[in-house]
Amino acid sequence: MSEKGAKPPGPQAPEGAGGEASDEDGDKKAQLEALFAAWDERGRAEGVGEAEPEVDDELRRARLAWGFDPLRLWLTLTLLGAALCVWLMASTRYEVAYWLQGDAAPVELGDLGERYKAGERTLPVESNRYVHASGLFITHESEGLVGRGDDAGADTRRFFLCPLFDIVVRTSKPFPDKPFHRAASIEVDAAWVDLLEKKRAFPYDLTVTTEITGRLVRGSEVSRWHAKPVVHFAQVTRRDPRELWLLIDGDRPENYAHFAVVWGAAVLVLLSSFGLLGRAWVRRRRGR
Numbered sequence: 296m297s298e299k300g301a302k303p304p305g306p307q308a309p310e311g312a313g314g315e316a317s318d319e320d321g322d323k324k325a326q327l328e329a330l331f332a333a334w335d336e337r338g339r340a341e342g343v344g345e346a347e348p349e350v351d352d353e354l355r356r357a358r359l360a361w362g363f364d365p366l367r368l369w370l371t372l373t374l375l376g377a378a379l380c381v382w383l384m385a386s387t388r389y390e391v392a393y394w395l396q397g398d399a400a401p402v403e404l405g406d407l408g409e410r411y412k413a414g415e416r417t418l419p420v421e422s423n424r425y426v427h428a429s430g431l432f433i434t435h436e437s438e439g440l441v442g443r444g445d446d447a448g449a450d451t452r453r454f455f456l457c458p459l460f461d462i463v464v465r466t467s468k469p470f471p472d473k474p475f476h477r478a479a480s481i482e483v484d485a486a487w488v489d490l491l492e493k494k495r496a497f498p499y500d501l502t503v504t505t506e507i508t509g510r511l512v513r514g515s516e517v518s519r520w521h522a523k524p525v526v527h528f529a530q531v532t533r534r535d536p537r538e539l540w541l542l543i544d545g546d547r548p549e550n551y552a553h554f555a556v557v558w559g560a561a562v563l564v565l566l567s568s569f570g571l572l573g574r575a576w577v578r579r580r581r582g583r
Contacts (some may be wrong), residue, residue, distance in 0.1 A: 369575055373568045380561040387554045389516050393423050394551035401508055406430035408504065411459045412486045418460050418540070422513035425548055429506035431457040434496050435531055436470050456528045457542075458495035463528045464507055465521075466544035471503045495532070510546035514539040 402420050404410075408430035420426060438453040453466050474481065481498040483491065490496045514525050515537035522536070529536035 369572055373572045376568050377565055380565050384558055384561050386518065387557060389423050389512065389518065390551050390554040391558050393425075393510060393512075394548050394555050396425060396548040398549065399425060401425045401427040404428040407457065407459050407462075408432075412484075416460070418511075420511065422511070422516050424511055425509070425546075426511045426542070427506070427508040428511075428542070430459075430504045431462065431464065431507060432459060432496060432500055432504060433470060433473075434458055434500045435528065438470075454524045454528075456532070458490055458500075458532075460540065461532065461534060461538065462511075462540040462542050463525050464542045464544065465524065466505075466507060468505070468544065471505065473499045474502055475499055507542055507544045509542055509544045511540060511542050513537070514541065517541050 402424050404418065404420060404426050406429050433455045435456045436453065437455070438451060451467055453468065453470065455464050455466075455470070456462070457464060477499075481502060483498050483501055487496070487501050490501070491498065512521075514529070514535075517525050517536075521541060521543070525536050525539055525541055529539055532539075
């Protein structure tokens, strides 16, 4: 072949040019990866991180299906449950306080008749205490059955009023016999004349006494389930129910352990409800 038909050789690429381009691409890729890693590290440091896809999808599906925000529903239910627990704890606070006295010995009040004769008109004891008292007069007796209708399964509750210190007594002891047939011939101690004049007692009421050991609580601290007899005797004596006393025969502090269980359950419900509510709120914040 002649020289006239030969093609001139093209320009030759400088040696090592392809290697330099490859190195440049690798550097850019490494820089981008480092930038993305820095962003991820910053997000984790600020507590933002990636949104939990399952939680986000769950909240979105609930809002679409129910037509309202489930977090608001949970908040409403939590507040209602908290209000119920607080009301329950407030209603039983005196019972729990009585249980906390444990196995303490009863406060000895002695003979209430002798205290009344000595001029005392108030009891020297705090409310909601385990006490023992003797010399209680029995007036306005009443009784009823609590429990099943048959006599075998029913519990007999008896109530009376001691006029000395306006004490309403609940007991299961039978009432002692009174000499109703000789009321006109009964001699009455001069210390009890004011009780007769104020029609707080009849002469035969002052012939027998009884003693009681149990829980003594002021009328202002009586629970709702014990309030009915107190209100009844307050109407009989025309006194303020809050000024009367309620003495429950045989009630020891250890008998109130179930109220402590109720308090413990209420506290657990409160803590768990607010804990779950806080968890849902945090998840929602992350899902935004």
